[in-house]
């Protein structure tokens with residue numbers, strides 16, 4: 001059978017098509033060539049375009065049911081075609097993820113810090129009004145602006161409508177694409193932006209705040225008062241929209257995000273996880289101390305906090321609190337929240353990290369991540385599947401293995417750890 005396999009690796013993509021599109025392909029006869037049982041034939045561009053046209057027709061009916069006017073739909077999707085770049089980006093799985101110290105170096109570059117400081121000065125009055133309305137700290141807003149779009153200068157130039165239609169039609173995010181495309185059409189229908197000007201990333205993140213359309217619909221605001229919510233061209237609207245989003249996500253006015261800390265000898269690394277929360281007072285009683293030697297502010301003793309080790313037990317340690325978690329609502333990556341908060345601290349004249357990064361720990365490649373998960377599972381440490389993604393379950397399995405092997409249980413994967421598992 002292997003001789004019949006298509007030469008291009010398209011199987012997963014074809015099988016991920018919505019059922020009604022597969023049905024359409026079968027009905028039109030293009031699935032009838034001699035093909036292995038488990039493999040669909042390659043579509044020609046013509047049949048793929050026909051399937052996309054059918055999909056658009058069916059999707060139009062759904063959009064109208066969701067309250068989109070036919071006129072809005074037709075003018076937004078006139079002449080839209082599949083975007084191959086979007087399909088490729090959607091399928092790509094990174095070989096390596098960047099080590100957190102490299103990510104932070106880029107995020108906290110001197111240029112970005114200097115530009116942010118200049119923009120804080122330039123927009124002092126505007127930021128004052130936004131702080132007054134939403135209670136969200138200006139330094140954090142400007143840090144998010146700097147990381148999301150390099151202060152509005154890099155917003156993505158792809159057509160959001162085309163990207164989302166492509167994602168809705170094909171690949172592993174069809175539900176996401178459909179939901180976001182309806183939301184994008186609602187934005188157009190609302191009159192905020194013309195379809196051609198609605199640009200963003202391949203995944204549909206838009207404007208200076210990189211909001212996806214559903215986030216935009218709930219959180220975007222018209223702060224400059226021109227009657228339109230314009231996160232592409234108005235930095236007042238963009239900054240206020242980010243503030244509105246954070247305030248609705250639990251931002252606590254005047255509270256800090258956290259501190260770099262020093263852990264005591266004999267510290268139990270198993271408690272260093274975002275899922276473990278204790279009050280600052282409790283951590284302090286367990287001899288967790290600020291790295292600069294200053295005491296935690298009295299008023300924060302009852303705040304809930306977690307220990308966060310971005311690079312395992314050999315790297316810097318942080319005690320992170322409520323506003324650190326609030327930034328996770330914006331982007332669910334702990335490295336992202338750390339970058340936003342450290343950048344905000346740089347604007348305030350702080351934010352240098354005292355600890356050193358374990359730069360010798362190279363990140364695991366994709367195959368190594370799979371091997372790690374497979375070996376953990378084979379040894380009785382359940383990683384919840386073998387997908388090459390180091391998430392909560394894998395970290396938990398690593399910790400359990402580390403505890404049994406009497407290693408510091410930081411849940412952090414390294415080449416050394418993989419080697420130990422291989423030798424078992």
Ligand code: CA
Pocket residue numbers: 221222223224225226227228229230234237
């Ligand atoms: Ca506006």
